Amino acid sequence: MVTIKDVAREAKVSVATVSRVLNGSGPVSDETKRRIREVAGRLRYVPHSGARSLITSKTETLGVLLPDLYGEFFSEVIRGMDDTAQRKGFHLLISRAYADRHGIETAIRAMRGRVDGVVAMSPDLDADALLNLPSTIPVVLLCSVPQGNEIDSLTIQNCRGAREMVAHLISRGHRRIAIIKGAARNYDAAERLRGYRLALRDAGIERDTSLELDGDFTEAAGYSAALKLLEMGDRPTAIFAANDSMAIGALSALKKSGVAVPDEMAVAGFDDIPLARYMDPPISSVHVPICELGARAVELLLHGITHKNDHARRRERVSTKLVIRRSTGGEDAAAERPPPSTAH
Amino acid sequence: MVTIKDVAREAKVSVATVSRVLNGSGPVSDETKRRIREVAGRLRYVPHSGARSLITSKTETLGVLLPDLYGEFFSEVIRGMDDTAQRKGFHLLISRAYADRHGIETAIRAMRGRVDGVVAMSPDLDADALLNLPSTIPVVLLCSVPQGNEIDSLTIQNCRGAREMVAHLISRGHRRIAIIKGAARNYDAAERLRGYRLALRDAGIERDTSLELDGDFTEAAGYSAALKLLEMGDRPTAIFAANDSMAIGALSALKKSGVAVPDEMAVAGFDDIPLARYMDPPISSVHVPICELGARAVELLLHGITHKNDHARRRERVSTKLVIRRSTGGEDAAAERPPPSTAH
DNA sequence: GCCCCGTATGTAATCGTTTACATATTTTTC
């Protein structure tokens, strides 16, 4: 492997001069510049970024810790991150980490010295253990709010989004509205449930806990929850699922049971994954700008990196938007923008 | 930031001893071990992986170069990579790179010293320019076959898959079968087209180039191609789209035009993205084990890293599988396995 | 002609580790 020394020797100068030419720092005569460039090219010299970051203590790399790598959600969030990171000249070091305390801590440790900061997504409520991180390195927490410490965080407007969706159902005349809850101990799930309850309270509808079914964000959970609802004596007329996967599961259960959607039962989801549009009927959902979520997280992190001592802890949320489709009685906008072309 | 020196000073030993304890190399007395561990813990010492890799010349990181980060395909391939990488103790440094020669070369340069090897996906046929990479670093090429150099490559069994799908259509009695081609100058696209033609030849059907429509893997392209086909005097009875997105686009065009699928027109795709199952009717497709593709790429790369001099260049392909659904007259298997639970 | 300054280059310290080698101490072996 050719190093800066090889170039220096070949060009009959010192390494310092080579470094100066390649980084455009310090004055070098034109003739020397030319010679060094020529040699570097001929030898196919490529600087060793690892060595460079050791001395400059900048890696120009951001760590990304995700609990999972399934599905559209993650590819979108990664895309958003990569876009902005790349624009600022940063790379992304991505790792899946168990959402528990130990997993995240280990992962962050493993990243010491290879990244300038970390975006960690840990929707798990227990992850507050992040409190006592070796907080020497800037961190932005995604989809959960750390309690009382100095870590920046970025979340989805879960509560507001859920509240609006349920309000929409109410405005369509529904009074008995069920919710299929998200995973236990999950921040997003908890907030969406809170929004659901607030909307009911807003409308003066009494809470009926038999309408709050457990779920875990999977299609299967949505399916079985819907079946359970159908067996009830006093059926609800609408189902709000805490995410689209469960809404889709519920929809198949309803279809299989011959229940008409939305006439006999309205269905709504959360996230607005591309699939939602394609279901039959298309599912109303709360749109989450996932890509933007990733982008904003990186921006926050970069800010944290450049202003390391500026300790104004930040708490931001990205806002959601209602998307009403046929599953709740809406008319499909014929011109609904198609999803980004997934070349390949 | 606390370094190994701080630990050494505090524990009243030399850095060498600290290193030995932390890496379990060399003999150290139990008492010293205990003391060093205690100090390291108290000081929250975290080794600087960058410095470590400088001396060991191992980064335990793999670079991943993707042309794009949209859609299910990429999240799946990344997941497959991360799974195996993580199992072997490696991280993933992911970067989007323009598929052209310059882009890939720049990206690989930027990764020098931060990764032990690179998986580069460059479906673009022109990317053969990879030939004269600073090939000092192991590379596995995904979804394209480099000409005549020593880079390992991993591709999809495009040709065979397409051939089988078209054979299936023929077995259903179709004789006039159109293809919506993939992006120009794209390896997968070219191979799928080749498979289509081979299948026709196998059945003794004469090739009709008016049935070979241009496309670019986007839904929109599928849509307009289908419209074009409908306008033809002598309509085909089946459409084979080079990927599912285009099949979906075609399907909407047919629906909108009131053409019955599969009775008036059969539709088939390629990739078997999750959406395919959910369409109405569900679309027959050629299943590509994307996750496995990523996993295998990493395995190849790791092999290349450990056996750097073992220059047996490898060319592998992952095999595809026909999935016949209603869009080509199949019966939907009621028990078709649901997609992996996309927990949010 | 001396001093000062700007330009071009080199020398060597540094970043945080690992590790070959040296040294000191203890244990084993005969």
Add this chain to the structure above:
DNA sequence: GAAAAATATGTAAACGATTACATACGGGGC
């Protein structure tokens, strides 16, 4: 009980870059 072997620890040289400081030279100002 001395030599050999094993154990425990330290010293210092790497790894491949950047950069503060030193040096050398040529030219102006007076």
